[in-house]
Amino acid sequence: MAVVAVDRQQGFAGRRGLRHGQHHLQSLAFLVPGAVLLLAIVVWPTIATVRYSFYNGTATKAVGLSNYKSLFSTADTLIAFRNNVLWVLVFPFVVTVIGLVFAVLSERIRWATAFKTVIFLPIVFSVTASSLVFTQIFQLDPHIGVMNAIVQTVDDWFNPPGAYPLSAGQTAASLATSGVVAAPHGALETSATVKAGGTVKMGLTGVNPDTLTVLGARQARLPAPFAGAITGLVWRDFSVSNPSNVSGVLPDEDGFPNLHVSLLRSDGSTVASTTTDAFGRFRFSNVGPGTFRVQIQASNFKPSFSGTFWLGPQSLTPTGNLGQTAQALLSVPLIDISMILAYLWIWAGFTMVIVAAGLAALDREALEAAHVDGATEWQTFRRVTIPMLAPVLTVVFVTMVINVLKIFDIVVNLGIDSSQPGGQSSTLASDVYYLGFGGGVHTGLASALAVMLFVLVIPAMLFNLKRISGK
Amino acid sequence: MSQARAVLSASRRHKLFSIAALTGLLGLAVTMVPASISTATPALGHIGGSVSLWAEWTSTEQQDFEAVLSPFQAETGVNVIYSGKGSNMDTAIDAAVAGGAPPQVALVPSPSTLLALAQKHAIQPLAPVLGSEVSDYGSAWNNLVTYNGKLYGVWFKAANKNTIWYNPAEFALAGLKTTPTTWQQLLTDAATLKRAGVTPFSLCTDIGWPVADLWQNVYLKTAGAASYDALAAHNISWMGPTVTTAFDTLAELVGQPSYLLGGTKGALANSYPTCVDKVFPKPGTMPQAAMVIEGDFVVSEIVGNSPGYTAGTTGAGGKKCTASPAGTPCYDFFPFPAPAADQKNTSAIQGAGDVAMLFKPTAAAKALIKYLGSPEAGEIWAHLGGFASPNKLVPLSSYPDPVTQADASELQHATGFVFSLDDLQGSWEPSLWQDMLNFVKNPSASNIASIQKTMQAQATAAMGH
Numbered sequence: 044m045a046v047v048a049v050d051r052q053q054g055f056a057g058r059r060g061l062r063h064g065q066h067h068l069q070s071l072a073f074l075v076p077g078a079v080l081l082l083a084i085v086v087w088p089t090i091a092t093v094r095y096s097f098y099n100g101t102a103t104k105a106v107g108l109s110n111y112k113s114l115f116s117t118a119d120t121l122i123a124f125r126n127n128v129l130w131v132l133v134f135p136f137v138v139t140v141i142g143l144v145f146a147v148l149s150e151r152i153r154w155a156t157a158f159k160t161v162i163f164l165p166i167v168f169s170v171t172a173s174s175l176v177f178t179q180i181f182q183l184d185p186h187i188g189v190m191n192a193i194v195q196t197v198d199d200w201f202n203p204p205g206a207y208p209l210s211a212g213q214t215a216a217s218l219a220t221s222g223v224v225a226a227p228h229g230a231l232e233t234s235a236t237v238k239a240g241g242t243v244k245m246g247l248t249g250v251n252p253d254t255l256t257v258l259g260a261r262q263a264r265l266p267a268p269f270a271g272a273i274t275g276l277v278w279r280d281f282s283v284s285n286p287s288n289v290s291g292v293l294p295d296e297d298g299f300p301n302l303h304v305s306l307l308r309s310d311g312s313t314v315a316s317t318t319t320d321a322f323g324r325f326r327f328s329n330v331g332p333g334t335f336r337v338q339i340q341a342s343n344f345k346p347s348f349s350g351t352f353w354l355g356p357q358s359l360t361p362t363g364n365l366g367q368t369a370q371a372l373l374s375v376p377l378i379d380i381s382m383i384l385a386y387l388w389i390w391a392g393f394t395m396v397i398v399a400a401g402l403a404a405l406d407r408e409a410l411e412a413a414h415v416d417g418a419t420e421w422q423t424f425r426r427v428t429i430p431m432l433a434p435v436l437t438v439v440f441v442t443m444v445i446n447v448l449k450i451f452d453i454v455v456n457l458g459i460d461s462s463q464p465g466g467q468s469s470t471l472a473s474d475v476y477y478l479g480f481g482g483g484v485h486t487g488l489a490s491a492l493a494v495m496l497f498v499l500v501i502p503a504m505l506f507n508l509k510r511i512s513g514k
Numbered sequence: 515m516s517q518a519r520a521v522l523s524a525s526r527r528h529k530l531f532s533i534a535a536l537t538g539l540l541g542l543a544v545t546m547v548p549a550s551i552s553t554a555t556p557a558l559g560h561i562g563g564s565v566s567l568w569a570e571w572t573s574t575e576q577q578d579f580e581a582v583l584s585p586f587q588a589e590t591g592v593n594v595i596y597s598g599k600g601s602n603m604d605t606a607i608d609a610a611v612a613g614g615a616p617p618q619v620a621l622v623p624s625p626s627t628l629l630a631l632a633q634k635h636a637i638q639p640l641a642p643v644l645g646s647e648v649s650d651y652g653s654a655w656n657n658l659v660t661y662n663g664k665l666y667g668v669w670f671k672a673a674n675k676n677t678i679w680y681n682p683a684e685f686a687l688a689g690l691k692t693t694p695t696t697w698q699q700l701l702t703d704a705a706t707l708k709r710a711g712v713t714p715f716s717l718c719t720d721i722g723w724p725v726a727d728l729w730q731n732v733y734l735k736t737a738g739a740a741s742y743d744a745l746a747a748h749n750i751s752w753m754g755p756t757v758t759t760a761f762d763t764l765a766e767l768v769g770q771p772s773y774l775l776g777g778t779k780g781a782l783a784n785s786y787p788t789c790v791d792k793v794f795p796k797p798g799t800m801p802q803a804a805m806v807i808e809g810d811f812v813v814s815e816i817v818g819n820s821p822g823y824t825a826g827t828t829g830a831g832g833k834k835c836t837a838s839p840a841g842t843p844c845y846d847f848f849p850f851p852a853p854a855a856d857q858k859n860t861s862a863i864q865g866a867g868d869v870a871m872l873f874k875p876t877a878a879a880k881a882l883i884k885y886l887g888s889p890e891a892g893e894i895w896a897h898l899g900g901f902a903s904p905n906k907l908v909p910l911s912s913y914p915d916p917v918t919q920a921d922a923s924e925l926q927h928a929t930g931f932v933f934s935l936d937d938l939q940g941s942w943e944p945s946l947w948q949d950m951l952n953f954v955k956n957p958s959a960s961n962i963a964s965i966q967k968t969m970q971a972q973a974t975a976a977m978g979h
Contacts, residue, residue: 100941119945183776183783186799210713211780212771217708251711252687253800281710283689349776352783466721466948477944480605485941 089497095490102486110491120492121371122467123474126379127499130450130470134383135443139436141387142394146402147424149395159399163392170389174456177385181353181457191350198348205345206258206301207250215344220280221246221290229341233275236309236334242268243337246280246290247299255279259321260297266324273330275337277302278323298323303340308333316340353381354457356467376467378457386453390446394439401435402428438510445503449496451476471496558586558881564593565878568606569621569868572598578901582894586885592878611636618879621670621868621886625658626938628871632661638872639664643880647887654931655904659869667869668887671895672904672925675727675809675934676863677847679816681793682827683837684712684804693848697735700851701766704773707804714773716803717781717954718789722947725954726936728807730864733760735852739862739930746935748977752970758962763853765957775803781954787815794819797840807850809865810921814900816845825917846917849924862930867904896922904931942976 099106114120145162149155165173182188185195209215216225223245226232233243244265263278282293299319306314306327314335319325327337358374365373409431413423429436451472469477471492479489571579576598583594597617599606604627610616611631622628631637641648641664648656651669659667678700680693688710694700704714718724734742737756744750745757771777775784775792784792786808793806794816806812816823820839822830829835829842836842852859870886872879885891892903896912902922910919925931936943949965949972 183780210772211777212774213708214772217772220709248709249711254711279711281688283687283710286689286706286710349779352779355779355783466944478941488941 092490092493095486096494098487098490100485100487106487110487111495113488114491114495118367118371119469120474121368123469123471123492125372125374126454126468126470127448127450129375129379130383130447131444134386134447135440137383138387138390138394138443139398139440141391142398142439143429143432143436145391145395146398147428149399150402159392159395162395165389165391166393168389170452171456173385173389174453177381177388177457178354180385181381183350183352183354185348185350188350188353190353191348194351195348202345202348204347205343207254207299207343208346209344210346211349213249215341218247218249218344220248223247223339226338229344230338232307232336232338236336237273237275238334239271239273239330239332240268241273242266243273243275244292245275245277245337245339247277247339248279248281248289250279250299252279252297255297255299258300260300260323261321262294263292263296263298264322264324265292266326269326269328271330272326272328273306273335273337274324274326275304276323277304277319277325277339302343305338305340306330307336307338309335352377354378374467378468382453382457382468385457386447386450389453390443394443397439398432398435401432405431438507441503441507441510445500445507448500448503471499558590558885561590561592561878561881563876563878564595565619565876565882566595566597566617567619567621567882568597568599568603568610568617570599570601570603570623572600575900578895578898581898582891585894586882586891590878590881592881594882607631616873618874618876619870619872619882619886621870623866623868624937625667625869625933628659628667628869629661631871632664632666636873637666638875639666640668640872640883641665643872643875643883644668644887647884650887650889650905650907652904652906652926652928652931654928655867658931658933659871667871668883669867669869669904670886670892672865672867672902673809673811674863674865674902674921674925676731676850676865676924677810677812677921678805678807678850679790679793679812679845679847680805681801681837682835682844682846684793684801686835687712687837688804693846694851695848696851696857697732697763697766697853704767704770708772713775713803714805715767716775716789716792716806717768717784718786718806718808719782719784719951719954720786720789722944722950723936724786724789724808725950726947727809727864727934729760729764729950729953730932730935731807731850732764733757733935734862734864734930734932735850735859736760736763736856738856738859739932742862742932742935746932746938748973748979752973753966757966757969761953761957761962761966762959764953765959765962768954769957778955782951787812790815791819794823794843794845795839796820797822797838799839801837801839810847810902813845813917825915847921859930861924861928862932863924863928864932864934865925865928866933904928939973940976942972945972945976 095102096110097105097107145159149159149162152158179187180189183191185191215229215231219225219231222234222243223231224234231245231247233245235243237243242265260279263276265276266274268274276292277299278292279297279299280289280292282288282295284295285293298321300321300323302319302323302325303316304319304325305316308314314330315327317325317327325337327335355378356376358370358376359380360373360375362370362374405428409427410423413427418426449472450470454468454470454473455476457468475489475492475496478485478492567583569579576596580596583596586592587594603620603622604624607616607620607622607627611634616636628637644665647668648665655669656665659665659669684707685693688703688707690703690706694703707714717728730742733745733756736759737745741750741756745752750756767773768778768781774781790806790808790812792802793804795801796819813825820843822839822841822843824830824835824842824844825846827835827844827846829844831842833842835844849860870883872883887905889903889905889907889909892901892905892908893912895901896903896908896918897914899914899918902913902918902925904925906926908922910923913919913922936946939946946969949969953962953965
């Protein structure tokens with residue numbers, strides 16, 4: 044750039060008729076401050092980085108190409124390469140398309156300025172702030188994370204949870220204490236059979252007292268036997284005053300209200316179903332002869348939707364059984380997709396504005412000619428607008444490629460699976476930072492990564508430079 | 515002997531601290547030597563000049579530390595130019611030494627930084643400066659900062675990671691009246707909590723460092739401090755039996771998904787300090803688990819969530835502890851328990867600390883070092899809270915509540931003190947954290963074996979042996 048500027052100045056000055064030598068000195072004098080700055084803060088660090096990339100972790104011993112070898116052989120760096128490739132493949136294309144769609148739409152709606160302002164707004168926030176906002180949006184806990192709150196609401200609508208939802212990792216079988224055994228499909232049933240006139244006691248634990256309080260539970264009471272009927276009690280078989288006592292119905296133990304129970308014949312067929320009262324009691328009247336079992340239905344324990352870990356390392360591609368290297372190269376962790384979504388929100392406004400500027404500068408005659416010739420909206424858009432916009436779209440695309448090649452801020456700030464080397468969302472730039480300045484310092488490896496990153500950015504940079512100087 | 519030491523200490527006491535000194539044994543000592551109160555002979559006297567001082571503390575901690583420094587400045591007339599470097603303290607010191615312009619005095623959070631500087635002769639031995647004050651610290655502390663038989667550092671602030679924090683109201687829901695003293699009892703109590711419908715643990719995982727802290731506690735309690743130091747220096751193989759034992763022991767806990775809030779999936783999404791908030795929530799939400807395993811620094815998060823949290827097992831105003839943070843909530847801790855067969859390791863403690871070192875032996879800098887090593891300096895911050903001193907002469911009564919007292923008492927009486935092993939691993943620390951997360955994800959015996967193999971390879975590559 045500097046060279047180009049000097050050439051132009053020379054040409055200009057030459058026409059003015061200054062003597063060549065005098066002009067040369069003058070321009071050199073003007074160049075010195077800028078050149079010194081450029082040398083000190085760009086050229087020298089670049090050279091130093093290349094040099095350090097051939098040294099060990101503490102920059103004390105030359106190690107030849109070993110840093111570059113480990114770049115391509117350790118799973119940690121391969122993950123970073125993979126993530127950079129994923130970003131470059133997905134993000135620039137999608138953000139350009141979204142920008143184009145928004146730009147075209149904004150030309151055809153009322154309140155276009157308001158619309159554009161809202162879409163453009165995220166670009167004025169710092170990426171760190173946006174990342175923190177999205178960390179909340181993607182939280183696992185549906186009480187905090189909006190994404191999971193939406194999914195939970197919809198999920199609960201179609202699959203309502205039971206009155207006694209199991210906590211994560213808990214099984215219905217683990218709730219059974221006295222008189223209860225696990226039945227197939229997550230149900231529980233009486234351990235012994237019962238006949239008409241009998242009473243069953245079914246003790247359960249593992250349920251928080253708050254759950255019972257909310258359901259209006261009262262102190263557990265064993266129902267009296269009733270002629271021709273089977274009566275029973277389901278109660279919280281855990282006494283705060285005597286935690287080691289299991290099986291006895293103690294005064295500080297409550298019944299399980301609102302529990303769906305069924306009466307089963309010995310062949311497994313259902314005779315009747317009922318729900319327990321506030322004291323945990325139930326009764327099946329006129330059951331007839333034979334032996335029965337009482338079952339507590341699995342639906343009582345159906346857990347609520349527990350949330351998708353949007354910022355988690357779980358892969359969208361089935362790579363679980365592959366080796367470490369193949370996993371590093373082929374996994375697509377969900378956190379990458381969540382990050383790309385957040386980054387789209389940030390950058391869509393920018394691409395929209397650039398494309399909209401391009402649209403405004405389009406030759407309207409060509410569009411009108413297309414309409415006159417009977418082209419449909421889509422044909423006009425596809426065959427006239429896009430080709431004419433191509434230069435603008437290319438600039439946007441290439442800028443975004445460079446932008447995401449060195450993607451860093453959102454990677455470091457969004458999510459906890461993290462951006463540490465080896466973390467599923469780490470990228471080249473975040474690895475450079477962490478290896479160079481963060482926890483595990485290895486100057487050599489960090490420098491080698493930085494050189495790799497530089498090499499990768501060069502083609503895109505040259506392309507843009509060529510376009511600029513071409514104009 | 516200890517009384518004689520206390521008398522000595524009292525004679526060094528500035529009158530500013532006489533209120534604190536009027537309690538307990540020290541109070542007795544002061545009445546025995548009344549002259550020390552009325553004349554208040556300052557040990558240091560007027561010196562003048564200035565001294566540059568670096569430490570990691572910024573914002574609130576910086577204010578607290580400046581409160582510690584102000585009596586020193588008033589007494590000696592020395593102008594202390596303090597600079598808080600935040601979490602970059604070690605890097606900043608290394609850079610300053612390399613650039614030839616270190617501060618005169620600095621406090622670093624890692625003894626390995628200090629030992630490296632001692633090796634380079636960048637810092638001064640402290641025994642001549644401190645004199646008898648050297649013995650105010652347990653040998654576990656002094657050994658950490660001794661190089662070639664010479665003491666190079668004086669400890670000022672310590673953190674205790676040998677702690678499990680619990681919500682007393684949640685323990686009460688399960689009828690638990692005492693806290694566990696063995697690992698086995700901890701697991702039994704966890705089972706009791708689960709039977710009461712209380713999730714026992716909010717396991718902090720974050721990017722792996724809290725799991726590393728937890729694992730290191732288990733390793734220290736099962737293998738002992740000597741093995742711990744050997745493993746930290748990679749003189750023990752990561753595939754060795756002591757490492758396997760520690761993983762197997764911890765698997766008894768993390769291998770029970772129902773003991774962990776949100777199961778294994780939830781645990782892996784539990785970042786710090788959110789994991790603390792799940793046990794000690796802000797008003798408006800209820801606790802979701804009973805215990806959180808991390809160092810004593812969780813206290814600032816707890817009281818930050820609500821100033822209503824009372825230290826101990828009795829709520830504000832002598833009321834019962836409530837689960838609801840809007841009522842009279844409480845927080846308390848118990849020491850990380852050793853397995854029944856390894857009770858000898860009970861007083862071996864994992865922690866962290868800030869150690870002061872002397873770069874330039876000017877009169878003012880030496881006086882500052884002496885002051886930082888005195889119980890007076892520690893007492894000021896102890897009163898302000900969020901601080902524990904490893905100095906035996908800082909009276910426990912100067913800490914604001916019984917929980918901090920118990921915390922500081924543990925630190926002062928540690929028979930072994932080890933630093934976080936992960937922080938000593940250099941470039942493979944992040945990989946170690948990943949390995950720990952991998953362990954939480956799948957704590958099966960086969961995965962433990964494969965993790966140990968990976969860790970051995972990583973440690974060998976990073977540490978060169």
